[in-house]
Amino acid sequence: MSDATATLTAPRRALTGRLKAALVLFVLFALMPPLAAALNDPFYVLIGTRILAFAIAAMALDLILGYGAMVSFGHAAYLGFGTYAVAILASWGVNDLVLQILAAIAISAIFALVTGAISLRTKGVYFIMITLAFGQMAFFFFISLSAYGGDDGVALMQRSTVLGMDLLKSDFGLYYTTLAILVALFVLCHRIVGSRFGRVLTGIRENPTRMEAIGYSPFRYQLTAFVISGCITAVAGVMLANQAQFVSPAFMSWHRSGELIVMVVLGGVGTLAGPIAGAVAALLLEEWLGALSEHWKLFFGVFLVLMVLFSPRGITGLLEKAGIARRQE
Amino acid sequence: MTSLTVRNLTKSFGALKVTDDVSLAVEPGEIHAIIGPNGAGKTTLISQLSGQLGSDGGSVSLGDRDITRLSMPDRVKLGLARSFQITSVLPGFTTLENVALAVQAREGSSFRFFGTVAREEALNRAALKALAEAGLDHRADVLAKSLSHGEHRRLELAIALATEPSVLLLDEPLAGVGGEDAETFVANLQRLKGRFTMVLIEHDMDAVFQLADRVSVLVYGRIIATGTPQAIRSDPQVRAAYLGEEEEAA
Numbered sequence: 001m002s003d004a005t006a007t008l009t010a011p012r013r014a015l016t017g018r019l020k021a022a023l024v025l026f027v028l029f030a031l032m033p034p035l036a037a038a039l040n041d042p043f044y045v046l047i048g049t050r051i052l053a054f055a056i057a058a059m060a061l062d063l064i065l066g067y068g069a070m071v072s073f074g075h076a077a078y079l080g081f082g083t084y085a086v087a088i089l090a091s092w093g094v095n096d097l098v099l100q101i102l103a104a105i106a107i108s109a110i111f112a113l114v115t116g117a118i119s120l121r122t123k124g125v126y127f128i129m130i131t132l133a134f135g136q137m138a139f140f141f142f143i144s145l146s147a148y149g150g151d152d153g154v155a156l157m158q159r160s161t162v163l164g165m166d167l168l169k170s171d172f173g174l175y176y177t178t179l180a181i182l183v184a185l186f187v188l189c190h191r192i193v194g195s196r197f198g199r200v201l202t203g204i205r206e207n208p209t210r211m212e213a214i215g216y217s218p219f220r221y222q223l224t225a226f227v228i229s230g231c232i233t234a235v236a237g238v239m240l241a242n243q244a245q246f247v248s249p250a251f252m253s254w255h256r257s258g259e260l261i262v263m264v265v266l267g268g269v270g271t272l273a274g275p276i277a278g279a280v281a282a283l284l285l286e287e288w289l290g291a292l293s294e295h296w297k298l299f300f301g302v303f304l305v306l307m308v309l310f311s312p313r314g315i316t317g318l319l320e321k322a323g324i325a326r327r328q329e
Numbered sequence: 330m331t332s333l334t335v336r337n338l339t340k341s342f343g344a345l346k347v348t349d350d351v352s353l354a355v356e357p358g359e360i361h362a363i364i365g366p367n368g369a370g371k372t373t374l375i376s377q378l379s380g381q382l383g384s385d386g387g388s389v390s391l392g393d394r395d396i397t398r399l400s401m402p403d404r405v406k407l408g409l410a411r412s413f414q415i416t417s418v419l420p421g422f423t424t425l426e427n428v429a430l431a432v433q434a435r436e437g438s439s440f441r442f443f444g445t446v447a448r449e450e451a452l453n454r455a456a457l458k459a460l461a462e463a464g465l466d467h468r469a470d471v472l473a474k475s476l477s478h479g480e481h482r483r484l485e486l487a488i489a490l491a492t493e494p495s496v497l498l499l500d501e502p503l504a505g506v507g508g509e510d511a512e513t514f515v516a517n518l519q520r521l522k523g524r525f526t527m528v529l530i531e532h533d534m535d536a537v538f539q540l541a542d543r544v545s546v547l548v549y550g551r552i553i554a555t556g557t558p559q560a561i562r563s564d565p566q567v568r569a570a571y572l573g574e575e576e577e578a579a
Contacts, residue, residue, distance in 0.1 A: 191442065191443050191445075192442050194445045194446065194447065195441055195443055195444060195445065195446055196433060196438070196439050196440075196441040196442075196444070196446045196449075197439055197440055197441060197442050198442075198446070199426070199430060199433070199446045200430065200433070202421075202422075203419050203422065203430050206419040206420060206422065207418065207419050207420075209381070209417060210413075210417045210418060210419060210488075211430075212381070212400075212401045212402050212405075213379065213381070213405065213410070213411055213413070214405060214410070214430060214434045214488060214491075214492055215402045215406050215431075215434035215435065215492060216402055216434055216439070217400065217402045221439070
């Protein structure tokens with residue numbers, strides 16, 4: 001082996017495979033609204049925005065769950081911070097999306113830094129439980145926030161503006177803005193995963209003792225990833241509030257955290273693009289099965305069990321079996 | 330000045346004293362072997378020296394610096410690296426990536442979020458060099474989990490080399506390696522001799538007596554003798570406690 005740059009072919013192949021999968025997804029997303037319009041079903045554009053927002057959150061969770069083996073069961077809290085950043089700032093007359101996103105990121109960074117620092121003292125099932133506990137604390141905080149409707153939540157009078165423009169006023173505008181943010185954040189996550197930092201994070205997932213034995217203290221890297229993931233999830237919350245034009249603590253209940261984990265697992269852990277597909281699958285099933293029966297969760301449960309049994313690597317695993325995506329090395 | 334100084338180190342698991350008042354002075358550049366029967370506490374001692382395990386009493390110094398209270402990552406940064414008896418690598422990473430991570434740890438910031446690390450030539454080059462020194466450069470592209478046992482042992486060594494230690498703790502580098510493989514491995518270690526200090530735990534007595542400048546014999550957590558290989562070979566106490574058993578078995 002003489003050429004130092006020609007190495008690492010196997011993982012790089014897996015990475016480009018995923019990049020292609022993501023690209024296909026993004027093209028499909030971009031084509032969806034005109035298609036919905038042609039089919040005279042514009043309602044799908046709004047559902048689509050919801051899917052895109054959850055795709056951002058699922059991808060953010062995958063960054064720590066898939067690449068850092070940190071199963072956060074409290075990630076809905078960050079969705080909540082995002083939605084309430086919109087509601088609270090709007091009530092103060094601040095309607096700008098950029099400012100709302102910055103506020104959501106700031107509060108999420110602080111919350112993630114504090115709760116992450118405590119949670120990361122535990123491992124495995126204890127980590128899951130303690131993140132759940134912190135998530136519930138945030139949930140009950142907003143329940144008791146009577147100025148913003150408490151349990152009932154609060155309706156938003158208008159969607160956010162983007163640097164003074166009414167970009168989000170139409171459903172199409174909101175959809176494509178959310179899509180643009182998803183793509184940008186995907187690129188960000190993809191870069192992080194392939195960076196020095198990402199390699200250390202993945203190394204800690206694979207074998208923390210070995211990482212310590214070559215001079216890394218896992219905690220700092222895990223906490224940093226935890227904060228990044230929380231901040232990205234908060235952005236999803238901001239878009240979700242604009243989609244629903246309604247904000248309530250329901251966005252941050254532990255069911256939501258569970259649904260995010262389901263999306264990640266359904267799509268394929270540690271693939272970034274997979275959880276995006278997982279969000280699409282989970283929310284479309286919810287939509288269709290919900291229309292069929294009141295007891296749709298039962299059918300969804302059966303589907304989930306079958307998926308985990310027959311394709312533990314989720315949708316990504318199915319595609320790999322079909323030979324469409326390349327197997328992760 | 331000695332490279333690694335151990336004073337009155339102790340460690341108990343419950344009522345069992347696994348490390349019992351161990352003192353060692355490892356000279357710069359030497360290969361200091363620690364031998365002893367199974368269960369003598371060799372791996373525990375290495376884990377205490379590397380910082381993976383805390384000690385109940387005593388002290389460890391690297392050069393003139395007391396490192397007793399330092400964590401494993403901090404000790405590695407000061408130049409004290411270890412290899413593991415039971416292969417401990419990153420299975421989903423390629424051989425080269427395993428080593429490149431060690432280079433990266435030594436070489437600077439890992440809080441870089443954008444550049445593609447796989448394309449960093451300096452890291453890959455240094456990693457390849459360490460792989461070559463361990464005789465594994467031809468397998469740079471292979472995932473660690475697909476390596477053979479002997480190759481895993483080499484990867485352990487390459488990773489440790491890549492941290493550029495001043496003192497290297499080798500926990501049974503030859504565990505499970507036999508025949509020709511073992512010979513080339515010993516030759517590899519021989520070539521590295523003098524570049525840094527090595528503390529070597531090994532069951533393969535041929536390897537120990539070929540490589541070691543001095544040997545300490547650990548029995549039930551205590552060091553019962555330290556000396557040149559020749560002196561140890563003829564020490565009656567050692568023969569009774571350890572070497573004799575092997576001869577009887579053979």
